Amino acid sequence: MRYIRNVVTLQLDVKKCLGCRRCEEVCPHRVFAMNDMKASIKDRDACMECGACALNCPTRAISVKPGVGCAAAIIKGMLTGKEPSCDCSDDGCC
Amino acid sequence: MSDRCCGNDPAGIMRADTVMTFRDRLGALKVRCGIGRNNYKVTPGLYALGSPDDKSAVFVSANYKLTFDSLRKELSGMDCYILILDTKGVNVWCAAGKGTFGTDELVSRIEKTGLAGIVSHRELILPQLGASGVCAHNVKRRTGFEVIYGPVRASDIKKFIAAGMDADDDMRAVRFTTRDRIVLVPMEFIPAMKFSLPIFGILFLANMILREPFGIEDLATYMCALAAGAVLTPVLLPIIPGRAFSLKGWIVGILLTLFAVWQFGWLQDDIIVASGYLLLIPSVSAYFAMNFTGSSTYTSPSGVLKEMRFAVPFILITVIIGSILLFIGKVIV
Structure with a gap:
């Protein structure tokens, strides 16, 4: 299953990469591959911007803008003027 | 907590069982239908499964009871510890996104439970989907514990251990079956x-x-x-x-x-x-x-x-x- 193309905010600065493989380990959509002992992005459109790679990168070589990927939460955020959050009004959506 | 699966022992370590009761299954069904799903929690803290000693593995998880149940079921036959974080009754992935399954909570839970005095090794096995809330190198710096990200699904844990704490691409990938x-x-x-x-x-x-x-x-x-x-x-x-x-x-x-x-x-x-x-x-x-x-x-x-x-x-x-x-x-x- 693939979602909308060419939209994700994932960035990798290969010059800062130490080759520790953490990003490859934590990515739930297998976005990274190792290339010459350095990380590389092999499948950018599979990224869902969960932020695990950036948070676990010891040299901050990766950046991504994580967020709530839920339309209802975004609409609610727009209407109430607050940051979108996962807490749905009645029961919580996840 | 009124669940039969758990109880306290004198050292403050709670006991966990690996058998799912009828009540556990009924609870799961209710939660799936939206009944009481915001209050389906287990007490955060350290649980012992089987007869663990100071060399036994430590698995970290969330205090949503569905999560805890699927983990303890998959660990049947093992002697190990489960460190349950206070994620406000939310599953690992969503809690990691919110930051409640996060570095600060993990560090403070390690300190509160005195884990460093209970096990002699310095390794924690976390579910991979917790990685969007936990910064492994900061946990290491603040507590000395090395974070090992296990497989996405609890059902792959035994295979993961048998492979020498190694997960293949399949175990590391999220599905949506x-x-x-x-x-x-x-x-x-x-x-x-x-x-x-x-x-x-x-x-x-x-x-x-x-x-x-x-x-x-x-x-x-x-x-x-x-x-x-x-x-x-x-x-x-x-x-x-x-x-x-x-x-x-x-x-x-x-x-x-x-x-x-x-x-x-x-x-x-x-x-x-x-x-x-x-x-x-x-x-x-x-x-x-x-x-x-x-x-x-x-x-x-x-x-x-x-x-x-x-x-x-x-x-x-x-x-x-x-x-x-x-x-x-x-x-x-």
């Missing part, structure tokens, strides 16, 4: 139904003044929107054309609506009502389907924003025009 999607349907359908109740109320009141009141056929047509957006789109997700969830919902919605307006004869002899429904119902379906992005395991927030930029104005405009046509059709006929 038909079964995964089916168990989510009640929590799509029930809120969609609640959302619809005020609409039914308005139509009931409108019936007092309309020449041709809304009847069972109109209700059935409206239910097409719920069936398409909250049930069929989630279940059939991969085989419906399009990438945007709203588009998928709209496609299923227009197919069902076409069938309904033809079946009920509006297409043949009341084109205003038929057009009203053909504008309205697929868009309501698109709205419900779009909300499923919040439950899916592969949609990016940037993608959701992109689809919303087109879908929200489209839905609003078609719903307004569709409703106007419908009322015109019902008043004038």
Whole structure:
């Protein structure tokens, strides 16, 4: 299953990469591959911007803008003027 | 905590059982239907499974009882510890996204339980999906414990250990199987139904003044929107054309609506009502389907924003025009 193309905010600065493989380990959509002992992005459109790679990168070589990927939460955020959050009004959506 | 699975021992370490009782299964079913799902928790802290010693592995998890249950079931036969973080009764992935399954909570839970004095090694096995909330190198720096990210699914834990704490690509990848999607349907359908109740109320009141009141056929047509957006789109997700969830919902919605307006004869002899429904119902379906992005395991927030930029104005405009046509059709006929 693939979602909308060419939209994700994932960035990798290969010059800062130490080759520790953490990003490859934590990515739930297998976005990274190792290339010459350095990380590389092999499948950018599979990224869902969960932020695990950036948070676990010891040299901050990766950046991504994580967020709530839920339309209802975004609409609610727009209407109430607050940051979108996962807490749905009645029961919580996840 | 009243659950039979757990109890305290003098050292402050709680005991966990690996057997699922009828009560555990009933609890899981209720939660899947939205009953008491915000209060299905276990007490945070350190649990012992079997007869662990100072060399036994430590698994870290969330205090949502469904999560705890699936973990303890998969660890049957093992002697180990489970360190339960206080995630406010939310599963690992969602809690990691919110930061409650996070570095600070993990560090403080290690300190509160005195884990460093209970085990002699310095390794923790975390579920991989906790990685979006936990910064492994900071945990190491602050506590000395090395974070090992285990497989995504608890069912792969034994295979992971047998492979020498190594997970292959398959174990590391999130899926979204038909079964995964089916168990989510009640929590799509029930809120969609609640959302619809005020609409039914308005139509009931409108019936007092309309020449041709809304009847069972109109209700059935409206239910097409719920069936398409909250049930069929989630279940059939991969085989419906399009990438945007709203588009998928709209496609299923227009197919069902076409069938309904033809079946009920509006297409043949009341084109205003038929057009009203053909504008309205697929868009309501698109709205419900779009909300499923919040439950899916592969949609990016940037993608959701992109689809919303087109879908929200489209839905609003078609719903307004569709409703106007419908009322015109019902008043004038």
